[in-house]
Amino acid sequence: MPPERDGIRESLRERTPVGATATTRHRVPRLDMPRPPRRRYLPEWDPEAFGRLSEKIARFLGTGRFIVWMTVVIILWVVWNVFAPAALRFDNYPFIFLTLMLSLQASYAAPLILLAQNRQDDRDRVNLEQDRKQNERSIADTEYLTREIAALRTGLGEVATRDWIRSELQDLVKEMEERSRPDGHRRHAVFPAERSERSPGRDAEDR
Template identity: 80%
Template sequence: MAAEREGNRERHPVGATAAGRPQRTRLDQPRALRRRLLPEWDPDAFGRLSERIARFLGTGRFIVWMTVVIIVWVVWNIAAPRHLRFDEYPFIFLTLALSLQASYAAPLILLAQNRQDDRDRVNLEQDRKQNERSIADTEYLTREIAALRMGLGEVATRDWIRSELQDVIKELEERQNGHRPHAVFPADHPRGRDMDDR
């Protein structure tokens, strides 16, 4: 034990500070920011911007404006004085601008479609869960209605009570015709109900 303490003292002398020890990464503190060579951006904001551009590219307004720009471009470079023309007849700069616009439009449209697919997938999942809940609720209500029907099958209905009362009246009438007369109900007895009960 003493030898172990001596070894610890040699490794960490009494006057040593924490600066002399090797630093460990602490889990209770955020990591220091690292510099990156590539620019950083918010993917959600970029996706929203690409959707806005893709929506605009799919409108008639964009086609009209692009047609107007191309017509003005061509007319200017044909009819304007030669020293004011910036793109002569083969219109190479116009072709370059249109191909550049198309090369950016295609990925932006694909990105917007991917985001829409993600939203559709989430909506489909929510609809599926809602359908499962609706089916479970419907099955529960079906079981409850079946249990109520089974319970109602054992409850006396008006027709059943009427038929039972008619049977009792017939039986009482048969007794009355065959034996000494009895009142159908004790309240109908001329001496009152309590006289027979004594």
């Protein structure tokens, strides 16, 4: 046996501990297996559900009902802390707690309104893109129909109508009769009724 192989086997024996099995050996991550999920320390939430909630809150903040309720709450707050017994007052003048609550409400309302506006802008952008594609398809369909109508009109202009064929046949028969009779006496027309009803201008249009 070559000495190189003996050296490789000896090195592997030294690295592998005695009595080691497949479960006790160091496991190498396999590429065909999904990686186990990592532990997350931050709270998780559904962005779509949070966006819908922010839109509902933003819609409510932009209604007259919210203004009326907020005005009633502020009036009751001020009246209670001014005329109620001193032991029952929880926010004396200058109403610092009320100011803090209003600031907190405004600090939350502004980001929620911005989030709702961003979602509305995204929807408007998608709708505009769909409208643009729909307009392009409509223009393409209109151009195609215009070309087809023009081709049909061109084809119909070259089609021989029944009246035009009848007039041509009548002229041909008349010419043959004149050539067959040298005395110039003409026979009766082959299509007298149709010929009398037709006008010379209509034959030109049929041609």
